[in-house]
Amino acid sequence: MIDRSTPSSCSLGEVMIYQIARTIEDGIVAFHGFGSPLVQLALHLAKRTHAPRLVLVAGATYGVNPTPPFLAPTTNDWVMDRGAECHLDIEELFDLAASGRVGRMFLSGLQIDRWGNMNVTRLGQERLKLKLPGGGGGCNLSCDAQHVTIWTAAHRAPPDPNGRRRFRLVEGCDFVTSVGHRTTDGKTRSDMRYRGHGPDWLVTELGIFDFDEAGHARLAAVYPDVEVAEVRKNTGFEFPMREDLSSVVLPTPEMVALIRALDPLRVHERELRPEERARRFPVT
Amino acid sequence: MYSEANKRCDLKTLLRYVRDGDCVAIGGGLSWREPMAALRELIRQGIGGLRLVGSAHGIDVDMLCGAGLVASSAESYVGFEQDFGMAPNYRRACESGTVEVYDSCCYTLVQQLRAAIAGLPFMPIRSVRGTSFMPLHPEFKTMFCPFTGEELVLVPALQPDVAILHAQYSDAHGNLHIEGPPVADILFARASRTVIATVEKIVPHEQLSEIGVTIPYFYVTALTEVPYGAHPTSCYPFYAYDRRHTAEYYRCASEGAEVFRARYLQSYVYGCPSHAEYLEAIGGAEPLQRLATWEQGVDAWRDLYD
Numbered sequence: 151m152i153d154r155s156t157p158s159s160c161s162l163g164e165v166m167i168y169q170i171a172r173t174i175e176d177g178i179v180a181f182h183g184f185g186s187p188l189v190q191l192a193l194h195l196a197k198r199t200h201a202p203r204l205v206l207v208a209g210a211t212y213g214v215n216p217t218p219p220f221l222a223p224t225t226n227d228w229v230m231d232r233g234a235e236c237h238l239d240i241e242e243l244f245d246l247a248a249s250g251r252v253g254r255m256f257l258s259g260l261q262i263d264r265w266g267n268m269n270v271t272r273l274g275q276e277r278l279k280l281k282l283p284g285g286g287g288g289c290n291l292s293c294d295a296q297h298v299t300i301w302t303a304a305h306r307a308p309p310d311p312n313g314r315r316r317f318r319l320v321e322g323c324d325f326v327t328s329v330g331h332r333t334t335d336g337k338t339r340s341d342m343r344y345r346g347h348g349p350d351w352l353v354t355e356l357g358i359f360d361f362d363e364a365g366h367a368r369l370a371a372v373y374p375d376v377e378v379a380e381v382r383k384n385t386g387f388e389f390p391m392r393e394d395l396s397s398v399v400l401p402t403p404e405m406v407a408l409i410r411a412l413d414p415l416r417v418h419e420r421e422l423r424p425e426e427r428a429r430r431f432p433v434t
Numbered sequence: 435m436y437s438e439a440n441k442r443c444d445l446k447t448l449l450r451y452v453r454d455g456d457c458v459a460i461g462g463g464l465s466w467r468e469p470m471a472a473l474r475e476l477i478r479q480g481i482g483g484l485r486l487v488g489s490a491h492g493i494d495v496d497m498l499c500g501a502g503l504v505a506s507s508a509e510s511y512v513g514f515e516q517d518f519g520m521a522p523n524y525r526r527a528c529e530s531g532t533v534e535v536y537d538s539c540c541y542t543l544v545q546q547l548r549a550a551i552a553g554l555p556f557m558p559i560r561s562v563r564g565t566s567f568m569p570l571h572p573e574f575k576t577m578f579c580p581f582t583g584e585e586l587v588l589v590p591a592l593q594p595d596v597a598i599l600h601a602q603y604s605d606a607h608g609n610l611h612i613e614g615p616p617v618a619d620i621l622f623a624r625a626s627r628t629v630i631a632t633v634e635k636i637v638p639h640e641q642l643s644e645i646g647v648t649i650p651y652f653y654v655t656a657l658t659e660v661p662y663g664a665h666p667t668s669c670y671p672f673y674a675y676d677r678r679h680t681a682e683y684y685r686c687a688s689e690g691a692e693v694f695r696a697r698y699l700q701s702y703v704y705g706c707p708s709h710a711e712y713l714e715a716i717g718g719a720e721p722l723q724r725l726a727t728w729e730q731g732v733d734a735w736r737d738l739y740d
Contacts, residue, residue: 184464184490185515210464210490211615219732223517223677223739226466226490228614228670228728240489240618241548244541248560271537271566278535281528283513283520286490287540293561294541325566333564342564343584415739420516 157406162429168401173299173351176201178253183209184225187418189256212238221413247294255295261323266330266349269323285327292328298349305354317386331365435652441608455483461599463617465675468494469600471663477501499527506534522687546592550625558586597626605639608654609647623653632663673725
């Protein structure tokens with residue numbers, strides 16, 4: 151059953167969807183990849199609230215402005231393509247990015263460093279320890295898309311029985327699948343003459359980071375139930391903070407209701423660890 | 435050019451176009467329109483040492499890895515998304531070293547195929563520099579553009595030996611009609627030396643003409659009519675993604691290589707010499723009819739995934 155009543159509280163996933171949606175400008179071409187229901191929902195939320203002129207390109211189907219009746223558990227499903235106004239070819243989408251016409255892309259990583267470099271390819275530098283699924287078109291788009299929103303719902307790095315933490319936000323990536331603001335040999339994006347400007351937001355389940363002048367992740371906001379010390383403890387590198395560090399802005403009841411209507415199967419919760427799914431926030 | 439009037443053959447014959455050690459491009463993407471019946475036949479024939487190239491894949495590549503037929507992978511993604519997670523057989527094969535890992539990225543692949551399609555030695559791209567894909571792919575070169583002076587990456591032409599596709603319709607001549615996202619199928623067909631296809635239904639050319647030709651016949655080497663040939667991935671409008679069967683697949687694959695062979699491959703591939711026997715093994719008409727219920731409306735569609 152879909153709950154149609156006005157929500158008085160919302161979940162972490164719903165807050166994260168709203169945080170990602172807030173990074174999306176009206177009137178741009180934005181593209182989401184696959185395996186990213188939080189981002190899919192953020193795009194649909196943005197399109198139905200502050201960004202009605204958004205050119206929403208769905209990952210995998212390459213449908214433009216689809217109106218899926220519900221979020222499917224996999225991305226290349228006709229459900230996700232329903233109502234699409236038109237379609238791109240795979241080459242067309244990437245050509246648009248290469249020519250500077252994709253305004254925003256959304257990327258994640260199993261390792262994310264302070265510059266926004268990310269790894270979704272492999273763990274282990276010398277020897278392959280864990281083969282990750284791979285980055286799809288993330289490598290190309292991290293260079294070419296005008297702006298990148300990074301997200302992860304697994305920033306928290308609880309210590310193992312030996313007290314060691316396997317950080318998601320790491321000192322260095324074992325493999326650079328997608329580039330941020332500084333290459334491993336210290337070159338900036340302008341040195342590299344990339345088409346796009348790189349990541350400007352990093353949304354996690356603990357806080358929101360922007361990137362400072364040097365291109366370094368900088369804490370901009372924390373969730374109401376999170377202390378800055380907790381963010382530091384769970385981050386593998388030191389980071390600066392904005393002077394006007396704020397509390398994460400919570401969605402309105404209408405937005406929360408919209409997200410629930412868009413995702414009746416709660417597919418997006420599969421991106422969250424069970425303990426994170428239990429977090430609740432008031433909405434007014 | 436493949437100009438024979440009649441490209442039809444049976445599934446066994448179709449897969450004989452794939453040879454040990456071939457560079458193979460598999461059509462479809464993720465849980466959509468994977469040529470699964472053709473891949474099961476490939477496994478039965480034990481054609482191995484395959485070098486895979488592609489964009490975003492899942493059960494297709496994972497199953498070939500589980501059957502031990504893959505030598506290397508230059509896919510850009512292999513997994514089951516948030517639905518089930520990482521690809522168990524693919525992971526094991528990569529981590530044990532039986533599959534050499536040459537991950538690529540979607541646009542890089544697109545440009546390599548376009549070079550092959552145009553008969554050029556390479557295509558330039560601006561991205562990839564500064565990532566670990568450069569040392570992973572020593573065949574990528576850089577140059578300074580003679581017009582703008584900027585540094586570009588040159589990616590070499592990629593001509594797969596064979597593309598294996600599954601489409602909804604074709605005619606006997608080999609014209610293919612793909613309804614819904616073609617993913618990289620059209621690029622694969624144009625770039626590959628050999629193109630083999632399974633289709634849900636072969637129809638007279640006049641009928642195919644009306645719905646439109648996605649891939650012209652002369653690219654297509656041979657084809658076979660295989661209804662439900664993409665199962666358990668989807669082939670709309672005929673059937674949705676079989677999430678239940680995929681869950682069973684995933685459980686078997688997660689329990690290790692031996693369990694996967696004994697419980698999944700034995701039950702659904704080696705133990706089913708024909709596609710008809712596969713359809714019986716998955717439960718016959720009942721599950722297949724269920725997958726067609728998506729057309730009855732949003733509630734029925736959603737129930738398939740609940």
